[in-house]
Amino acid sequence: xxxxxxxxxxxxxxxxxxxxxxxxxxxxxxxxxxxxxxxxxxxxxxxxxxxxxxxxxxxxxxxxxxxxxxxxxxxxxxxxxxxxxxxxxxxxxxxxxxxxxxxxxxxxxxxxxxxxxxxxxxxxxxxxxxxxxxxxxxxxxxxxxxxxxxxxxxxxxxxxxxxxxxxxxxxxxxxxxxxxxxxxxxxxxxxxxxxxxxxxxxxxxxxxxxxxxxxxxxxxxxxxxxxxxxxxxxxxxxxxxxxxxxxxxxxxxxxxxxxxxxxxxxxxxxxxxxxxxxxxxxxxxxxxxxxxxxxxxxxxxxxxxxxxxxxxxxxxxxxxxxxxxxxxxx
Amino acid sequence: xxxxxxxxxxxxxxxxxxxxxxxxxxxxxxxxxxxxxxxxxxxxxxxxxxxxxxxxxxxxxxxxxxxxxxxxxxxxxxxxxxxxxxxxxxxxxxxxxxxxxxxxxxxxxxxxxxxxxxxxxxxxxxxxxxxxxxxxxxxxxxxxxxxxxxxxxxxxxxxxxxxxxxxxxxxxxxxxxxxxxxxxxxxxxxxxxxxxxxxxxxxxxxxxxxxxxxxxxxxxxxxxxxxxxxxxxxxxxxxxxxxxxxxxxxxxxxxxxxxxxxxxxxxxxxxxxxxxxxxxxxxxxxxxxxxxxxxxxxxxxxxxxxxxxxxxxxxxxxxxxxxxxxxxxxxxxxxxxxxxxxxxxxxxxxxxxxxxxxxxxxx
Numbered sequence: 001x002x003x004x005x006x007x008x009x010x011x012x013x014x015x016x017x018x019x020x021x022x023x024x025x026x027x028x029x030x031x032x033x034x035x036x037x038x039x040x041x042x043x044x045x046x047x048x049x050x051x052x053x054x055x056x057x058x059x060x061x062x063x064x065x066x067x068x069x070x071x072x073x074x075x076x077x078x079x080x081x082x083x084x085x086x087x088x089x090x091x092x093x094x095x096x097x098x099x100x101x102x103x104x105x106x107x108x109x110x111x112x113x114x115x116x117x118x119x120x121x122x123x124x125x126x127x128x129x130x131x132x133x134x135x136x137x138x139x140x141x142x143x144x145x146x147x148x149x150x151x152x153x154x155x156x157x158x159x160x161x162x163x164x165x166x167x168x169x170x171x172x173x174x175x176x177x178x179x180x181x182x183x184x185x186x187x188x189x190x191x192x193x194x195x196x197x198x199x200x201x202x203x204x205x206x207x208x209x210x211x212x213x214x215x216x217x218x219x220x221x222x223x224x225x226x227x228x229x230x231x232x233x234x235x236x237x238x239x240x241x242x243x244x245x246x247x248x249x250x251x252x253x254x255x256x257x258x259x260x261x262x263x264x265x266x267x268x269x270x271x272x273x274x275x276x277x278x279x280x281x282x283x284x285x286x287x288x289x290x291x292x293x294x295x296x297x298x299x300x301x302x303x304x305x306x307x308x309x310x311x312x313x314x315x316x317x318x319x320x321x322x323x324x325x326x327x328x329x330x
Numbered sequence: 331x332x333x334x335x336x337x338x339x340x341x342x343x344x345x346x347x348x349x350x351x352x353x354x355x356x357x358x359x360x361x362x363x364x365x366x367x368x369x370x371x372x373x374x375x376x377x378x379x380x381x382x383x384x385x386x387x388x389x390x391x392x393x394x395x396x397x398x399x400x401x402x403x404x405x406x407x408x409x410x411x412x413x414x415x416x417x418x419x420x421x422x423x424x425x426x427x428x429x430x431x432x433x434x435x436x437x438x439x440x441x442x443x444x445x446x447x448x449x450x451x452x453x454x455x456x457x458x459x460x461x462x463x464x465x466x467x468x469x470x471x472x473x474x475x476x477x478x479x480x481x482x483x484x485x486x487x488x489x490x491x492x493x494x495x496x497x498x499x500x501x502x503x504x505x506x507x508x509x510x511x512x513x514x515x516x517x518x519x520x521x522x523x524x525x526x527x528x529x530x531x532x533x534x535x536x537x538x539x540x541x542x543x544x545x546x547x548x549x550x551x552x553x554x555x556x557x558x559x560x561x562x563x564x565x566x567x568x569x570x571x572x573x574x575x576x577x578x579x580x581x582x583x584x585x586x587x588x589x590x591x592x593x594x595x596x597x598x599x600x601x602x603x604x605x606x607x608x609x610x611x612x613x614x615x616x617x618x619x620x621x622x623x624x625x626x627x628x629x630x631x632x633x634x635x636x637x638x639x640x641x642x643x644x645x646x647x648x649x650x651x652x653x654x655x656x657x658x659x660x661x662x663x664x665x666x667x668x669x670x671x672x673x674x675x676x677x678x679x680x681x682x683x684x685x686x687x688x689x690x691x692x693x
Contacts, residue, residue, distance in 0.1 A: 063486055103673075116427050116486070120623055121672030127620075129375075135660040136379055239575025245490040252487065294502035303492040303677035308488070309481050329520070 032158040032276045039165050040231055041276075042262075042269030044069065044223040044240075048167040048247035049254065049261040050175055051219030055101075057179070057256055058212030059192040061322045062104050064122030065220050066244025070237070072096040072129045073225030077145055077235045078137060084254050086151060090225045097221020098214050105175075105213035109206055112324040123244075131237045142236040151230040154305050164226045171219075172262040179258060188212055192318030195325040220244075242301065246272075249304045253311050256318070271303040335365045357630045358679060362638070364628065368671035386657040390664075393656075394649030402530025406602055408644030409536040410435075410499055412624030413594035415640055416546055417587035419631035421485075423550060424583030425563035430489030432619025433496030433664050434467040438595025439608055440500045441466035441510055446523040446600075455523045460538070467592020470496060470583045475584035479577035485584075488636055493619070497612065504608050514610035525601040533601035537608055540637060542590060547633040549586075560582055594618065607613040621647070624668045627675040643668070 021031045029219060048065050055062055062068075072093040108115040120203030134143050137191075153160030179185035187208055190198045195205045228235045246268050254260035275296050278284055288296070373383035393400040415433040421428030443464040470492060475481035499543055508516045526532035550556035561569040562579040570576055598615055599608060608615055625643050629635030646668070650661035 046346050057641050107673070107676055111677050113678065115676075117627065118676035120429065120620075121669050121674075121676060123669075124620055124624070124672055125666055125669025126669075132660050132662035132666060135662060140660070197636075211557055242490060242494050245487060249487045249491075252484065291502050291506040294498040294505075298495050298498045301491040305477075305491045305495075306335060308483050309477055 026083075030281065032285070033280075034273060036159050036161065037277050038273030040162055040269075041164065041272040041303075042266045043164045043168050043231070044227050044243055045247045045250055045269055045272075046172065046265035047219045047223035047226070047260050048244060049250035049265050050168075050172055050258050051216035051223075052247060052251045053216075053254065053256050053258050053261050054175060054188065054219075055212050055216030056251060056321050057192045057318060058188045058209045058214045058305070058319050059195060059323070059325065060105065060108055060209050061119070062101070062108075062213065062216060063116055063119035063245075064104055064126075064198065064241055065119075066242070066248055067119075067238050068097045068100050068124030068217055068220035069224040069227065069240040069244050070126040070273050071100060072221035073228035074133055074224075074235045077143065078229045080149055080229060081146060084149070086149065086229065090222070093229075094110040094218050094221040096216040097224065101214040101217025101220075102177050102210070104217065105210040108324060109209045109213065112326070115322055115324075127237060130235070132241060134237070136233065137258025142234055145229065145233045145235075149229075150233050162226070162230050164230060168265075169262065172258045175258040189318075192321050195320055199325075199327065205327070209325070238325040240328035243272075246300060246304050252308055255316065256307060263278050267307065268300060268304060272300040275299040336398070340507040357635075360675075361628045361630065363419060364671050364674040366644070367674040368667045368669075372667040372668045375666060376659060376663060381659050382657065386653050386659040386663070389656045390649035390653040391645065393652035394645035394651075396435065399530055400648055400652065402532040402645045403648040404506065404641065405536055406644075407533045408640040409533075409539045409597050409601065410594045410618050411622055411625045411643050411647070412543060412596065412636055413590045413641035414537050414618050414631055415625030415636040416543055416590040416628060417594075417619075417626075418623050419626035419629065419633065419636055420438050420550070420559075420587050420590070421547060421562045421583055422631040424580050425566055426478070426485055426580060426583055428471075428474070428485055428489060428584060428587050429596070429619070429623060430471060430485070430492055430542045431622050432616065433489070433493035433585070434470045434588050434591035435598070435618055436493075436496045436500045436612060436615050438463035438467040438468045438592030439599045440503050440508065440516075440595070441592070442523075442596040442599050443519060443608060444503075446519040447508070447517060448666045450522075455520075456525070456600070459519075459600055460593065463596030464589045464592040465594065467590070468588035471584045471588025471629065475581040478584070479581055497616075500608070500612055500615075504610075508608075511609065515605075516608040519600055521607040523600060524603075524606055527595070527603065531603050533597075533603075535597035535601035538593070539597065542593065543633040543637050546586065546590070548634065555579075591619070599661040621668055624672050624675075 048069065052062060052065060075096040076089040076093035078089075079092040080086055083089070104115075104118055104122060107113040107118045131140075134140065151163065153162055154166075155161075159193045179189065187198060187203050191203075191205055191208050191212075195209075198208070199205045224240075227239060232239070249264070250261050250264035250268060253264040275298075278288075278296050279293055307310075369387065371447050373387065374476045376383040376386060381444050394404045395401060414435060417431040417434070418428055442459045445459045445462045446455060450453070452514075474485055474492060477488050478485050504516045505514065510517045525535045528536070548556075548561060558574045559570070559579045559582065561572065561574055562576045563583075566576050569579070595615060598618070599606060602614075605614070621643055625640050626636055628642070629637070629639035646664050650664040653660045653663075
């Protein structure tokens with residue numbers, strides 16, 4: 001009964017969304033551009049959230065995602081500009097993320113430090129490092145990627161679409177497959193639930209968690225490289241603007257399922273896209289009172305708060321998430 | 331047995347006074363160790379980038395602690411950092427990771443500016459500014475507490491979202507209702523609403539901040555309420571079985587933290603000459619909240635420890651400008667140092683590991 005009601009609810013919601021879109025299109029608002037903006041805004045949230053899902057499933061929490069986005073976006077632009085090679089920039093963005101993940105993993109898994117404190121430290125370090133780096137390498141403030149170095153886009157009838165959009169979707173599916181169809185996935189899931197059992201079955205929990213932590217951070221690095229090289233084409237201290245934490249909310253929202261995490265990222269990406277789109281619609285610009293755009297910019301944050309409030313409590317998390325595993329001494 | 335013997339030995343070696351404070355030695359070394367690692371990695375980065383770290387940090391500390399202007403600005407930064415540090419430290423005592431000081435401080439500062447626009451009698455307007463900025467901070471912390479207690483929303487997510495909402499709300503206020511016409515800054519706070527100055531740029535807000543810290547210390551360690559808060563922070567489940575309401579203790583932890591951060595916001599706009607206003611892009615009221623995390627961690631989340639560590643971080647904040655001017659080093663190196671300090675605090679066992687390694691090698 002409950003299941004049927006849920007399904008009916010979903011159908012009603014999706015139908016009404018489609019009707020609203022059609023109505024907007026009829027009035028003359030550019031719905032296709034809203035969808036394109038939202039898809040592009042989904043990618044960083046999705047990549048980071050999927051990475052963090054893997055990480056938290058294995059039992060480690062990393063709230064330094066914001067810092068990873070920031071650092072890797074800076075490194076990606078720097079390497080691309082020096083080497084004039086886009087692929088190298090993306091790879092170095094990922095390596096930066098993985099390196100931060102390695103440090104965080106060593107601190108929280110091997111040294112059994114406080115994971116949340118370490119994550120906050122990473123965020124603070126990144127904010128300082130990127131501002132310092134932009135200052136010393138270029139000029140203080142915002143640095144634009146030189147023209148001609150940006151990524152090419154897939155051409156669609158509604159404008160260019162980034163290659164990262166399909167990559168993110170495929171990645172979510174791959175992670176889902178690995179989670180539920182391979183023994184690797186079983187180990188990762190079990191390491192978050194009952195690390196002792198995994199250890200007893202002969203798999204090294206420390207190493208498994210470390211790999212998951214590095215992998216999660218590597219996806220964060222990829223997202224950072226996407227933001228600075230493809231999406232906005234610049235790097236600055238304020239680039240992620242809380243997206244690392246919105247991605248954390250996606251993780252909570254999804255209940256640690258990779259596909260749901262992608263769905264949550266699409267939802268929050270839509271809110272993010274909406275706040276940029278409203279300001280660019282010619283019909284709406286004269287209606288918005290001066291100074292009111294600050295309230296529009298609040299949309300993604302308010303939506304995150306509301307969404308997390310509505311959905312939480314019905315989510316179950318792995319038992320040992322956030323707790324360091326201590327091997328029995330022999 | 332072994333431990334007891336060691337303890338007795340300590341009493342003989344250190345006397346009563348040493349015994350009373352020998353518990354301080356370990357946390358103190360850990361804090362100093364974290365600061366040393368932070369400065370060392372900062373220095374390493376400076377060397378990599380071709381700057382002279384000795385000259386840079388020398389300029390920083392000498393101007394922050396050995397000049398009159400520097401010292402007064404160090405202490406006035408310490409006022410604010412102390413209060414936001416208490417927000418975080420108090421949260422940790424209640425088992426929370428309250429990183430909402432940033433937003434609560436902004437809201438408190440804007441409220442102080444708003445209250446000062448009413449023409450109240452001389453002393454009353456200062457008191458009203460202080461009280462309302464504190465209440466505003468607590469108000470901004472209230473949803474976090476409700477969401478945490480009623481819904482189980484983790485405070486890291488909700489506080490960060492509220493920080494951003496506060497940022498855009500205050501941006502709207504600075505550019506809209508509270509703007510000084512023709513500028514991008516807020517209206518200036520009138521003379522009557524400002525904290526009287528003690529020396530240099532240091533205002534009497536520091537006395538209120540220290541008083542606040544001491545009051546928090548007494549509440550946490552010498553009252554029933556404080557005992558409940560600490561019990562919840564220590565082990566929520568056991569506290570619950572003992573008949574303590576964890577939700578209430580956590581709510582009080584958030585609200586008291588909100589009062590501290592709101593007061594911090596008031597202290598910035600009512601206590602730092604010469605501007606007494608909120609700047610463009612809120613540049614003079616941002617960044618404190620996150621530095622406050624480092625202040626609290628180095629002060630071991632203890633109100634009295636936070637008073638001392640806030641002076642150190644206040645020194646970093648006030649000396650960084652002199653460093654930038656005289657040594658040409660970008661002042662953001664200080665944020666890097668603070669980040670590394672926080673990361674090294676997450677490693678309580680690092681010292682033990684190093685000690686064991688050294689011992690292992692020598693024997």
